[in-house]
């Protein structure tokens with residue numbers, strides 16, 4: 001059997017990783033400022049993380065959600081404490097798409113409605129409803145099409161007001177749009193979503209799959225706007241590479257047995273991994289580090305001539321060039337050994353490093369980027 005060939009691959013085979021470093025099969029070292037697609041939050045193979053998962057595997061690796069698992073309760077408690085959402089309830093699953101499917105399902109069970117407002121340029125995942133809510137017709141198959149999803153432009157309060165009425169089940173948006181190229185919803189826009197959802201009995205859902213877990217310099221990106229969504233979804237950085245996701249639900253949603261379910265979600269290993277991540281984020285003060293180093297990085301990037309725009313918060317940064325960023329990204333990787341991310345907007349390059357990346361590593365990147373942008377200007 002061969003692999004179903006859906007990913008364009010770099011000719012690189014990482015075999016070892018530590019912190020923000022990767023090594024390939026030939027021993028070549030790379031600096032990872034892409035975090036394996038916003039997943040690596042506490043650094044590759046963090047010793048506390050390795051220890052927690054290893055110890056857990058030596059005890060028990062899996063049983064079904066039909067038995068008591070105090071680890072899940074410990075995870076929910078620690079997530080509530082660190083995020084400030086102590087009164088919310090946690091449903092555990094395996095991926096960001098699933099977390100969003102569950103969010104929309106709970107919202108629709110709650111108010112019995114169907115219409116969902118999402119933003120243009122959004123990415124919410126590839127399962128059926130999540131992909132229907134994703135603004136990319138190329139990845140929506142006919143079986144995924146949902147006529148009750150409406151796309152509206154980010155930060156356009158008038159368009160939002162016009163689209164809202166008592167038939168709207170939910171408004172779902174990313175804390176910071178990631179795949180779309182790092183676009184931040186404004187404070188007043190987030191507050192408007194909150195007040196219109198209250199007015200019409202609609203559910204406000206924040207997809208923090210990419211922008212959560214400290215990446216923005218807050219635990220959740222939306223916290224900068226001082227709004228409280230009804231549902232928050234998390235994945236990616238939650239497990240630092242171990243597949244785990246969560247749907248955080250406000251106390252207004254009543255759980256009923258059988259309402260949601262999963263085979264693997266919240267299993268012993270996933271819970272141990274997710275607990276280790278929260279412990280490291282707290283112990284190493286990584287949210288503050290992300291805010292401070294992110295502010296420094298954004299300020300330095302804004303000083304580089306040849307960059308059109310720098311967007312983002314904390315260590316979730318989009319850099320727009322006046323031309324396609326593909327060649328710059330390739331040279332950063334092949335000549336300087338630095339991984340960065342792309343975006344659906346071809347001119348944007350994304351930075352999504354581990355939250356404990358060092359200032360020295362950021363400076364190495366800034367020097368490499370400057371030299372590549374200078375080359376771009378000369379050609």
Ligand SMILES: Cc1ncc(COP(=O)(O)O)c(C=O)c1O
Nearest residue numbers: 095096097123124125178209210
């Ligand atoms: C904002 C956002 N939501 C959802 C997803 C889907 O997550 P997953 O690939 O874990 O299903 C992603 C993945 O990139 C994402 O960036």
